[in-house]
Amino acid sequence: MQTQNIGLIIAAVIISLVIALFQYMYKAKNRTKRNLLFAFLRFLSVFALLVLLINPTFKKNIYYSEKPSLVVAVDNSSSIKHLGQDQRLSQFVNQIQTNEDLNERFDIKYYSFSDDVKDTLRLKFDQKQTNISKVLDNLDQVYKNSNAPTILITDGNQTYGRDYQYRSNVYKQQIYPIITGDTTKVTDTKIQQLNVNRYAYLKNKFPVEVILTYSGTKDVNTRLEIKSGRNTIYSAPVSFSKENNSKVINFTLAASNAGVLKYSAKLVPLEGEKNTINNSKDFAVEVIDQKTNILLVSDILHPDLGAIRKSVESNERRSLSIAKPSEVKDIEEYQLVILYQPSARFSGVYEKLKNSRKNHFTITGSKTDWVFLNRIQSKYRQEITRQTEYYLPRFNSNYGTFLLEDIGFDGYPPLIGTFGEIRINSSFDVLLQRNVDNIKTEEPLLTTVEENGIREAILFGEGIWRWRAQNYLDNKNFESFDDFFGKLLQYLASNKRKSRLNTISESFYYGNASIKIKAEYFTKNYEFDRRGSLKIVVRNKDSETSQTIPMLLKNNTYEADLSNLSSGNYDYTVSVAGENISRSGSFSILDYDVEQQLLNADVTKLRQVATNTKGKAYFLDQNDILVKDLIEDQRYQPIQKSKENIVSLIDWKYLLAIIIFLLAVEWFMRKYNGLI
Structure with a gap:
């Protein structure tokens, strides 16, 4: 209680005493013992009322025990069912759920996982991918400040993601892997991995790399066959031994027809081989008959040039040539021209662009000659200040010229641009807007302009190499930035007329991949329509x-998830209710379940995970041993904690009842004695 409140309470005692004595002793004509009782009741009621008005606060400590958490993460991937362990695993989980000693000692939290983590135990064992490393990442964040040993029930077979064996080195909790699956090594041959480019060009040859593995002790001979339909187009003998148990076979196939070409790779199974599913793998290549050639014109050296080249050529369907303005002779062979920080030396290039009506992408910066650029074209003008400014990007979610997604621009570093007002005199659509420090502006940083059938994009700033680097820091790859940049180039390299309804899909998908068809729908004014x-x-x-x-509407796209479709060939048609417009396309799903390629539990990795985290590995039939070890482990003790609450006297409802009671007693006694 504060010193100030103590002083007020003392004052309340004095005031209450003065009021009680004044009324029942000083003013009373006959002083009797009853007056002392009345004075005492009045003193208590007035004092209680004054204390209620003062409302002092008190500290209250609450002590309680907190049990350690026990995390149970269960593998829900189809490999569990493929290995015939689904029933045993469900029984093991049920034994943990019903164990009274374990539930009394721990606060048990249940999770299931495959390619993602879910805080539920709806186990169907039908998921097509497993990422154990992601499980450890997510759980590490949730329980980073807790004592939470982790029971990891899995076969240890991860289909993608970082190696969880090394990720466990920095996991803050003890992991107790429950090894699920057959640990007996049997003779098996399989196609471990098949590498092929997604695209190839007509009348060219494309490389294929097949990695084959063998587990066994005898010398064996088999054959690798590649088929297109019923025709065998490649065949090679393969020999394995206990020491020489892997092979890498490289060969090329001819891209003779345009379109999607489907192939089947098969490693002929050995006699009596148990698992033959992993001996086959389908793959496909989309053969295209043209390549997008892009010319980048620059008169200066800058890190942006390298970033642009890497981003452009991340897609094999595009190639980039870099030239100085004086070296540009003919631009007819290019579908798009990128002009990097134009100056007066670009006058010949602009003349060629005007004559050929080529689409182009202009990138400006601190070295741009805006006097020349304002004079050579009339679509946009920059105020001449000869000063630079740092501009942060802000994604415009209402951009509707073509389908793009925000890749995290709010966390990207600034670009260097010319300070001053920008005026655009043509029809334009702003993709990125400028932020100066924390001030939002409506001025464009990246915009697209279309005039008389010619498309142009203008980036008012240099330094996009930092954007590509930031994308790698955020995602450990360049994919989202390169995809964003590629869609912009695709729009600029095409002269196709804008449509109110557009669809985006791949020509083929692998059976273990996420299959999503996206669409964008616009009003008659070509503004994105969320009401469709x-x-x-x-x-x-x-x-x-x-x-x-x-x-379903997601941000600025409509999306349908078709991941539940089986393998086969499909047509699709997207339509809008109440509108006479639709778009059609086709795609194929290749039969492939990576989970069925697995034959044994990965005992070695799971045991290493236990060692890395100071845990211990168990098998499904060792439930009792696991429970005993967890309960007896002195690292997992309940922790007594205290919680300090600040309680106000006004929240104590009984004080009001006491005041009412005292006043009522005083009134009835005075009434009884005829003083009222």
Whole structure:
């Protein structure tokens, strides 16, 4: 209680005493013993009322015990069922759930995982991917400040992601892997990995790399066959031994026809081989008959040039040539020209662009000659200040010229641009806007302009190499930035007329991949329309069955998730309710389940994970031993904690009841004695 409140309470005692004595002793004509009782009751009621008005606060300490958490993470991937361990695993989890000693000692939290982590135990063992490293990342964040040993029930087979064995070195909790699956090594041959480019060019040859592995002790001979339809187009003998148990076979195939070419790789199974599913793998290549050639014109050296080249050529369907303005002779062979920080030496290039009506992408910066640029074209003008400024990007979610997503621009470093007002005199759509420090402006940083059928994009700043580097720091790859930049180049390299309804899909998908069809829908003024009701009709060409799925609005796209479709060839049609517009396309799903390629539990890795985290590995039939070890482990003791609460007297409802009671007693006694 504060010193100030103590002083007020003393004053309240004095005031209450003075009021009680004044009324029942000083003013009383006859002083009796009853007056002392009345004075005492009045003193208590007035004092209680004054204390209620003062409202002092008190500290209250609450002590409680907190049990350590026990995290149970269960593998929900299809490899568990493929290895025949689904029933035993479910029984093991049920034994943990019903164990009274374990539940009394720990606060048990249950999770299931495959390619992601879910705080539920709806176990169906039908998920197509496993990422154990991601499980450890997520749980490490949730329980970073807790004592939470982790029971990891899995076969240890990870299909993608970072190696969880090394990720466990920095995991803050003890991990107790429950090894699920057959640990007996059997003779098996399989296609471990098949590497092939997604695209190839017509009349060229594309490389294929096949990695084959063998587990066994005998010398064996088999054959690798590549088929297109029923025709065998490549065949090679393969020999394995106990010491020489892997092979890497490289060869090339001819891209003779445009379109999607499907192939099947098969490693002929050995006699009596138990698992033959992992001996086959389908793959496909999209053969295209043209390549997008892009010319980058620059008169200076800058890190942006290297970043642009890397981003452009991340897609094999594009190639980039870099030239100085004086070296540009003919631009007809290029679908797009990038002008980097134009100066007066670019006058000949602009003349060629005007004559050929080529689309172009202009990037300006601190070295740009804006006097020349304002004079050579009339689409936009920059105020001449000869000063530079740092501009942070801000994504415009209402951009509607073509489909793009925010890749995290709010966390990207600034670009260096010319300070001053920008005026655009043509029809334009702003993709990125400028932020100066924390001040939002409506001025463009990246915009697209279309005039008389010619498309142009203008980036008012240099330093996009930092954006690509930041993308790598955020995601450990360049994919999202390169995809963003590629879509911008695709729009500029095309002269296709804008449509109110556009769809985006791949020509083929692998069976273990996420399959999503996206669409963008615009009003008649070509503004993105969020009110549309879009649906997609998907038809299986092989079985002639079809299904209709509503498309959900996500940011500035409509999307349908078709990941539940089986392998086969499909047509689709996207339509808008109430509108006479639709778009159609086709795609194929290749039969491939990576989880079925696995034959044994990865005992070695799981035991190493236990060692790295000071835990211990168990098998499914060692439930009792696991429970005993956890309960007896002195590292997992309940922790007594205290919680300090500040309690106000006004919250004590009984004080009001006491005041009412005292006043009521005083009134009834005075009434009884005829003083009222």
